[in-house]
Amino acid sequence: MLTFHSERTKKRDAMTELDGGRLVRPFECPERVDIIIDRVRATDLGEIRAPEEYGLDPVLAIHDAGYVHFLERAWDDWSAAGMEGEAIPTIWPTRRMRGDVIPDTIAGEIGYYALAAETSLCAGTFEAAQASTDIALSALDHVMATGNPAFGLCRPPGHHAAVDQYGGYCFFNNAAIAAQRALDRGAAKVAVLDIDFHHGNGTQDIFYDRDDVLFVSLHGDPRQEFPFFLGHADETGTGAGRGFNVNYPLPSGTGYADWSETLDEAIARVHRYQPDLLIVSVGVDTFEHDPISSFRLISEDFTDIGRRLRRAGMPTLFLMEGGYAIAEIGINTVNLLSGFDSA
Amino acid sequence: MLTFHSERTKKRDAMTELDGGRLVRPFECPERVDIIIDRVRATDLGEIRAPEEYGLDPVLAIHDAGYVHFLERAWDDWSAAGMEGEAIPTIWPTRRMRGDVIPDTIAGEIGYYALAAETSLCAGTFEAAQASTDIALSALDHVMATGNPAFGLCRPPGHHAAVDQYGGYCFFNNAAIAAQRALDRGAAKVAVLDIDFHHGNGTQDIFYDRDDVLFVSLHGDPRQEFPFFLGHADETGTGAGRGFNVNYPLPSGTGYADWSETLDEAIARVHRYQPDLLIVSVGVDTFEHDPISSFRLISEDFTDIGRRLRRAGMPTLFLMEGGYAIAEIGINTVNLLSGFDSA
Ligand SMILES: [Zn+2]
Ligand SMILES: [Zn+2]
Numbered sequence: 001m002l003t004f005h006s007e008r009t010k011k012r013d014a015m016t017e018l019d020g021g022r023l024v025r026p027f028e029c030p031e032r033v034d035i036i037i038d039r040v041r042a043t044d045l046g047e048i049r050a051p052e053e054y055g056l057d058p059v060l061a062i063h064d065a066g067y068v069h070f071l072e073r074a075w076d077d078w079s080a081a082g083m084e085g086e087a088i089p090t091i092w093p094t095r096r097m098r099g100d101v102i103p104d105t106i107a108g109e110i111g112y113y114a115l116a117a118e119t120s121l122c123a124g125t126f127e128a129a130q131a132s133t134d135i136a137l138s139a140l141d142h143v144m145a146t147g148n149p150a151f152g153l154c155r156p157p158g159h160h161a162a163v164d165q166y167g168g169y170c171f172f173n174n175a176a177i178a179a180q181r182a183l184d185r186g187a188a189k190v191a192v193l194d195i196d197f198h199h200g201n202g203t204q205d206i207f208y209d210r211d212d213v214l215f216v217s218l219h220g221d222p223r224q225e226f227p228f229f230l231g232h233a234d235e236t237g238t239g240a241g242r243g244f245n246v247n248y249p250l251p252s253g254t255g256y257a258d259w260s261e262t263l264d265e266a267i268a269r270v271h272r273y274q275p276d277l278l279i280v281s282v283g284v285d286t287f288e289h290d291p292i293s294s295f296r297l298i299s300e301d302f303t304d305i306g307r308r309l310r311r312a313g314m315p316t317l318f319l320m321e322g323g324y325a326i327a328e329i330g331i332n333t334v335n336l337l338s339g340f341d342s343a
Numbered sequence: 344m345l346t347f348h349s350e351r352t353k354k355r356d357a358m359t360e361l362d363g364g365r366l367v368r369p370f371e372c373p374e375r376v377d378i379i380i381d382r383v384r385a386t387d388l389g390e391i392r393a394p395e396e397y398g399l400d401p402v403l404a405i406h407d408a409g410y411v412h413f414l415e416r417a418w419d420d421w422s423a424a425g426m427e428g429e430a431i432p433t434i435w436p437t438r439r440m441r442g443d444v445i446p447d448t449i450a451g452e453i454g455y456y457a458l459a460a461e462t463s464l465c466a467g468t469f470e471a472a473q474a475s476t477d478i479a480l481s482a483l484d485h486v487m488a489t490g491n492p493a494f495g496l497c498r499p500p501g502h503h504a505a506v507d508q509y510g511g512y513c514f515f516n517n518a519a520i521a522a523q524r525a526l527d528r529g530a531a532k533v534a535v536l537d538i539d540f541h542h543g544n545g546t547q548d549i550f551y552d553r554d555d556v557l558f559v560s561l562h563g564d565p566r567q568e569f570p571f572f573l574g575h576a577d578e579t580g581t582g583a584g585r586g587f588n589v590n591y592p593l594p595s596g597t598g599y600a601d602w603s604e605t606l607d608e609a610i611a612r613v614h615r616y617q618p619d620l621l622i623v624s625v626g627v628d629t630f631e632h633d634p635i636s637s638f639r640l641i642s643e644d645f646t647d648i649g650r651r652l653r654r655a656g657m658p659t660l661f662l663m664e665g666g667y668a669i670a671e672i673g674i675n676t677v678n679l680l681s682g683f684d685s686a
Contacts, residue, residue, distance in 0.1 A: 021427065084364065085365035086364045088361060088460075091511075093438075098578075099572070101572075108569075111571060115440060116433055117431075117434070162438070165438065223444070227440070228436075230440050
């Protein structure tokens with residue numbers, strides 16, 4: 001299948017991630033893309049194409065304008081305020097703190113627009129986030145034009161980005177932005193199947209009250225795992241969206257036997273929905289050696305995931321999300337894609 | 344006047360504060376107490392006494408039991424989880440994230456119970472917070488027994504600590520805990536006047552629906568200053584508490600002319616309330632050289648504040664909150680107290 005890729009995704013190269021009370025080099029780093037592209041080439045997965053540029057309109061169709069504008073200027077404002085490190089929030093409007101008055105100053109604004117603090121803002125973040133969205137949209141347009149599958153090698157990932165909040169390494173929700181464009185270009189129904197280790201809280205947030213996008217996610221139980229405050233099984237949608245949000249939280253240590261059984265259940269749910277397009281949020285942080293996750297999939301399992309997804313028989317767009325076992329990220333990702341192609 | 348002091352407050356000696364995207368040594372450090380005590384001695388302000396121990400009952404009269412228990416075990420749980428730095432939250436339940444399911448694991452729990460991330464949890468924090476509360480309560484009992492003023496040299500401070508959240512260097516809300524004990528011991532009405540540079544969001548939170556505690560605060564406008572998400576003028580209380588919460592947000596750069604005019608207004612409001620006891624949350628971070636604040640009071644102004652407070656003519660308990668210009672913290676704090684004594 002075709003891969004969409006851009007070197008512009010590497011414009012985000014943050015120095016710091018807040019982890020276990022220390023500032024470490026981010027797990028979500030530019031080399032992730034290099035290693036996947038190397039593997040795409042080595043395995044002859046298919047042609048690698050550069051994305052088109054789509055501008056901010058498709059982003060603004062999903063995200064709050066104040067949020068997008070904030071991300072655009074955040075690094076400049078932070079630097080201008082004389083901060084010496086990368087931009088990390090230190091306070092946020094929880095519980096009885098007020099969320100109806102947005103502060104004027106960057107130290108307050110960043111707490112308003114963040115849902116997590118591991119993700120430092122730095123120079124180049126906005127440009128990389130736009131490149132990542134361009135990749136998703138270019139891959140989408142290919143699938144819609146040809147009916148063939150495509151892989152958008154998005155980076156930074158997107159599934160944690162909510163309507164007006166960034167975090168979990170995500171800024172623009174690529175899967176949601178692509179789903180909306182598919183609907184705008186004539187699809188009646190789109191399913192997003194999120195198989196990243198972490199719950200796709202952002203995608204759920206964006207479509208929670210809608211029935212034209214089905215969101216289905218397999219992930220580590222939020223009682224024990226990031227993002228902790230969303231992803232429970234009883235979150236099934238609201239209003240028109242009731243029944244169109246499906247969460248499968250799974251315990252720490254889950255291996256492929258249990259995981260793949262749940263995947264089949266998820267695929268069956270997608271199938272009953274009869275979407276015009278399936279978007280797969282591909283995370284390979286379900287891998288046994290992922291440094292920040294706790295499932296136990298092995299590299300061969302990803303090939304099998306690809307086969308099972310192919311048997312679902314739908315036009316399919318793959319968009320990259322997480323995966324932090326750098327050495328194996330190329331193998332695991334391309335195993336999934338070539339498992340799909342070869343099935 | 345009498346000062347209540349304990350070396351146990353120094354059991355909290357955190358290594359890290361998240362500030363401007365870096366981890367720096369905390370502004371709220373143990374030496375603050377040494378410098379104030381040295382000045383109390385040098386000026387013969389009065390006797391220095393050790394506090395009694397009150398246990399956790401008075402703390403549990405104000406704070407959520409789950410929160411208190413979390414603070415008691417947080418450092419052990421964090422260390423046991425193999426974290427290498429001090430305990431700092433990286434995610435929190437804002438907006439449409441869920442606040443009704445508390446995670447099982449420390450990395451999630453800490454985000455549930457924190458309202459800010461500058462305040463690392465470390466060994467000794469819980470013990471120091473208890474010592475700080477013992478100081479406040481011992482000073483309170485002296486004021487109630489004698490009618491004479493007293494100074495509780497509390498550390499860590501308390502006014503940012505809400506019913507079930509820590510942050511802003513605060514864990515137990517000493518002023519609120521003392522106010523509740525005063526009520527429990529026979530006072531009908533207590534006023535808390537908060538003159539720290541920062542809004543006392545915790546104290547406001549705790550008494551927002553009550554008319555037996557009047558809360559009045561002068562502080563930097565939350566549009567520009569910590570805690571950013573509380574402290575606006577339109578927050579006047581709710582239910583029975585309607586009209587018993589009074590905020591005076593003041594602009595960056597405020598000097599003593601404007602500040603003292605507002606103080607007089609605040610004192611007049613307290614006076615109309617006719618409390619049995621006035622608790623003053625004493626922050627000296629209104630000082631012109633404070634490293635994290637933006638008002639312009641000079642050292643002599645604090646003497647004048649003490650005089651104005653004395654003229655209010657009420658039984659008065661002083662409890663230490665903020666102040667981070669270490670070199671002058673003793674002078675400014677004791678100026679206020681001796682201004683009161685000498686008026
Ligand atoms: Zn993930
Ligand atoms: Zn303060």
